[in-house]
Amino acid sequence: MTDLSHIRNFSIVAHIDHGKSTLADRLIQDTNTVADRDMKAQLLDSMDIERERGITIKANTVRIEYKADDGEDYVLNLIDTPGHVDFAYEVSRSMRAVEGSLLVVDSTQGVEAQTLANVYQAIDADHEIVPVLNKIDLPASECDRVAEQIEDVIGIDATDAIQVSAKTGVGIHETLEAIVTKLPAPEGNRDAPLKAMLVDSWYDPYLGVVVLVRVIDGEMRVKDRVKFMSNGTIHQIDRLGVFRPDMENIDVLGPGEIGFITASIKQVRDTRVGDTITSEKKGAEEALDGFKPSQPVVFCGLFPVDSAQFEDLRDAIDKLALNDASFSFEMETSAALGFGFRCGFLGLLHLEVIRDRIEREYDIELITTAPSVIYHVYMRDGTKIDLHNPADMPDVTHVDHIEEPRIKATILVPDDYLGDVLKLCQERRGVQLDLTYAGSRAMTVYDLPLNEVVFDFYDRLKSVTKGYASFDYQLTGYQTDNLVKMSVLVNEEPVDALSMMVHRDRAEMRGRAMVEKLKDLIPRHMFKIPIQAAIGGKVIARETLSALRKDVTAKCYGGDATRKRKLLDKQKAGKKKMRQFGKVDIPQEAFISALKMDS
Amino acid sequence: MTENWQRGGFGLYVHWPFCEAKCPYCDFNSYVSQSIDHDRWKAAYLSELNRVGSETPDRVLTSIFFGGGTPSLMEPSVVEEIIKTAGKLWPFTNDIEITIEANPSSVEAERFKGFQAGGVNRVSLGVQALNDTDLKALGRLHSVKEAREAIEIAQNTFERASFDLIYARQNQTLSQWESELSEAVAIGTDHLSLYQLTIEQGTAFGDRHKRGMLRGLPSEDLGADMYFATQDICEAAGLPAYETSNHARTGEESRHNQIYWRSGDYVGIGPGAHGRVTLNQMRLSTESFLAPGEWLKSVEDLNSGESERDPLDLGDQKDEFLLMGLRMSEGVDLSVFDFSDKYNEINNLSELGLVDKKDDTLRVTPQGRPLLNSILARLV
Numbered sequence: 001m002t003d004l005s006h007i008r009n010f011s012i013v014a015h016i017d018h019g020k021s022t023l024a025d026r027l028i029q030d031t032n033t034v035a036d037r038d039m040k041a042q043l044l045d046s047m048d049i050e051r052e053r054g055i056t057i058k059a060n061t062v063r064i065e066y067k068a069d070d071g072e073d074y075v076l077n078l079i080d081t082p083g084h085v086d087f088a089y090e091v092s093r094s095m096r097a098v099e100g101s102l103l104v105v106d107s108t109q110g111v112e113a114q115t116l117a118n119v120y121q122a123i124d125a126d127h128e129i130v131p132v133l134n135k136i137d138l139p140a141s142e143c144d145r146v147a148e149q150i151e152d153v154i155g156i157d158a159t160d161a162i163q164v165s166a167k168t169g170v171g172i173h174e175t176l177e178a179i180v181t182k183l184p185a186p187e188g189n190r191d192a193p194l195k196a197m198l199v200d201s202w203y204d205p206y207l208g209v210v211v212l213v214r215v216i217d218g219e220m221r222v223k224d225r226v227k228f229m230s231n232g233t234i235h236q237i238d239r240l241g242v243f244r245p246d247m248e249n250i251d252v253l254g255p256g257e258i259g260f261i262t263a264s265i266k267q268v269r270d271t272r273v274g275d276t277i278t279s280e281k282k283g284a285e286e287a288l289d290g291f292k293p294s295q296p297v298v299f300c301g302l303f304p305v306d307s308a309q310f311e312d313l314r315d316a317i318d319k320l321a322l323n324d325a326s327f328s329f330e331m332e333t334s335a336a337l338g339f340g341f342r343c344g345f346l347g348l349l350h351l352e353v354i355r356d357r358i359e360r361e362y363d364i365e366l367i368t369t370a371p372s373v374i375y376h377v378y379m380r381d382g383t384k385i386d387l388h389n390p391a392d393m394p395d396v397t398h399v400d401h402i403e404e405p406r407i408k409a410t411i412l413v414p415d416d417y418l419g420d421v422l423k424l425c426q427e428r429r430g431v432q433l434d435l436t437y438a439g440s441r442a443m444t445v446y447d448l449p450l451n452e453v454v455f456d457f458y459d460r461l462k463s464v465t466k467g468y469a470s471f472d473y474q475l476t477g478y479q480t481d482n483l484v485k486m487s488v489l490v491n492e493e494p495v496d497a498l499s500m501m502v503h504r505d506r507a508e509m510r511g512r513a514m515v516e517k518l519k520d521l522i523p524r525h526m527f528k529i530p531i532q533a534a535i536g537g538k539v540i541a542r543e544t545l546s547a548l549r550k551d552v553t554a555k556c557y558g559g560d561a562t563r564k565r566k567l568l569d570k571q572k573a574g575k576k577k578m579r580q581f582g583k584v585d586i587p588q589e590a591f592i593s594a595l596k597m598d599s
Numbered sequence: 600m601t602e603n604w605q606r607g608g609f610g611l612y613v614h615w616p617f618c619e620a621k622c623p624y625c626d627f628n629s630y631v632s633q634s635i636d637h638d639r640w641k642a643a644y645l646s647e648l649n650r651v652g653s654e655t656p657d658r659v660l661t662s663i664f665f666g667g668g669t670p671s672l673m674e675p676s677v678v679e680e681i682i683k684t685a686g687k688l689w690p691f692t693n694d695i696e697i698t699i700e701a702n703p704s705s706v707e708a709e710r711f712k713g714f715q716a717g718g719v720n721r722v723s724l725g726v727q728a729l730n731d732t733d734l735k736a737l738g739r740l741h742s743v744k745e746a747r748e749a750i751e752i753a754q755n756t757f758e759r760a761s762f763d764l765i766y767a768r769q770n771q772t773l774s775q776w777e778s779e780l781s782e783a784v785a786i787g788t789d790h791l792s793l794y795q796l797t798i799e800q801g802t803a804f805g806d807r808h809k810r811g812m813l814r815g816l817p818s819e820d821l822g823a824d825m826y827f828a829t830q831d832i833c834e835a836a837g838l839p840a841y842e843t844s845n846h847a848r849t850g851e852e853s854r855h856n857q858i859y860w861r862s863g864d865y866v867g868i869g870p871g872a873h874g875r876v877t878l879n880q881m882r883l884s885t886e887s888f889l890a891p892g893e894w895l896k897s898v899e900d901l902n903s904g905e906s907e908r909d910p911l912d913l914g915d916q917k918d919e920f921l922l923m924g925l926r927m928s929e930g931v932d933l934s935v936f937d938f939s940d941k942y943n944e945i946n947n948l949s950e951l952g953l954v955d956k957k958d959d960t961l962r963v964t965p966q967g968r969p970l971l972n973s974i975l976a977r978l979v
Contacts (some may be wrong), residue, residue: 084900172622246883299826335790393937454864459928525973526948526953526970526973526974527951546969548819548973549822549969549970550819550822550823550825550826550970550973551969551970551972551973552968552969552970552972553797553972554795554796554797554843554844555794555797555844556922556923556926557856557859558612558858558865558867558873558874558875559628559871559873561859561873561884561919561922561923562873564886564922565915565918565922565979568975568976571976575976583947
């Protein structure tokens, strides 16, 4: 057990690609925590998808032992937090588990919106913050300008910012020293009743659920019986240890320490991030504050392209849910897409990660329906419905009014592109709350409806700013607006999977875009097919797919009969991949493309 | 119930697999060869003829068709010998049709007399275009002038003569095709085969198309416009379509091809030749070895060039009956098989005006004819 004064717990705050993971790798490597031969890039991002996308979803942690210039041995615990807005609550919990942060800013880029959101979380958690200017090896590096920007935009002193190249190793020693000298040691009482925070948890096929904890007061030992305060469940600790970054068993975790426990817990659902763990007997009276169960924000339907894979999809979703308490699901049936699941996610990135994992790890091709948010539908009889599938929209004559979730969005952008960004936000029904400049960069804050953001906002933002804008948001609440359900009809038949909730003023535009897209995606038939977008009985956009005019084999003689018959058999097999709507066959790809969020 | 083979007639198909040059659009089983041992080929054909003849006694032969390849490159004596042998195996109908396909070059026209003397009474000329630039693009070795002369010689030599044209060619406009087709009917013929250019895999055009180098092909709309213009011009000239791509004055239809479309029986000899024969109430599909050398060797060593022989189940027979029969303007007789499972779809297509069912006869309407593949996709 390490004395409190020789422990430093910290996290790293950075925007994607500003070098957080590389810096973490360097710290691990320079302290010989991992033998050189076991080093691989981005050691802490363990999942393939995380490593590929350069994002962290689960909190990762590593215990680093460091002999400082003062001759003393220190234990440095790094928690690598998910940096993405979808996981804001998880980030806030990780921040509470440590006392300080390294603020890593790419010295060639400057502060980004995501950095801001996370640094404010760190400030909220009373962190001591050490600014680190990374990538100083690059010719475009501008340390002075970026340091100034940190002071202007974030409002923290950056005069002592450490200049680092995680790539070449310059400044790594200085960083380790700053962690020891500038960050505070944790506080805690070894003799008080056990109080530990559940920082994160995940499922390990051999060990069951592994729980990442930060001990605040008291001690944890193997065989201790502990209580999870949010639900009162009791577990006996089977195993206890730290990460270096591989799991290593130890006997006891004391105040200020970060480590893991396993306790024969079968489902991640039983462990809630932010929960307080105490001892079964003579436990703490009060839980740590700030615990809240996670709530899905974005919903969509996931359907197997091959309907025979429905059971495989059910298995995959069950298994993923074991490891992800923030993901919700229930069975859904669609006339268009057959059997599938309506799933709830923390945000769009979370949605994409889950979808990618199902497709990749379970080899199931998916159709993802348009993402939707939760609408509050207030009925004339005074009842309220939480609507998260447009298909379930009640008859409008019984609806009094509808509320939709709004967000506060922060966007940082070089001022050259500001005009385009403001235009985009206005188009998306945004209300400007703030606009400030820092050097040649502008920061604007907008109140926006979440449903406009889940559609294709990221992609539009990226495209109008050539990728230079950064964006972050937080949910602010619900607001009444003129919302309607838009249905899509193909040959007069409604296609449920394509219906969506839209603002009345935006309905024509969205409807037009949808029918134009479908016109290109549905193959011509032997008759003409009207494709319509409608609100209730009123058609707001219409395209007509003209009839096929020529489809005939020119030559067919004695030697062609067999070939022609086999060709028709093959066509018959291909037709099974179509979904039939009345007389119209719509290929699966049409749904996939029509519903694609990024187009 | 009368069996199809009795209704549809009985034909003999002879495949000659060689050409002087391979045309870039052609996916038929054809080869270019420098030296051909005609005696050896004759012996092989006669051997095959005797083999299939011994399996099909008691038939009356309606038609013989020499196809290819370029069968007009056969020695007239070989053609004559095959016709003679066929006559020994089966009695001929009084109006037996004996057709040979030919290129309209002056060299071949010189041989027409020989084929006529050997018993051939109908010729089908691969004219393909009445425009020298396009003939070159199609890889044809003859000129328009030669073609016109060959047509004249053929008409004077044989009882019946037909010729082929390909349309919807690269960069062809609707008006160009209309005037070319008008010129064609003005020549005065009782039978025309008019094919839309189809890009087939494994041909030179197919390769070029795949590489995006086959430019100027007509759009679907232009193709449809050309198809309808073709119907109008031919009907006005008294040459209505009796099949998707074949036009004739009444009574001048190709009897041989009607055997295929009416699901009659036919035996096929020569490399890659297919057959449909009903033996012991079982309808068989037969195929011969594709490669000339392989076929020849198999005939010589094993006394058979046949590579496949499969019984067609009832479902396959019904499918072929529709996919071949609906090509014909006369339509199909639905009482031949049990088609009750198709009535729902037939009604749907009928509502769209694409097919027409009167009593037991199902026809594809003039509007439906250019959409036959889509119609068949619903019916088979």
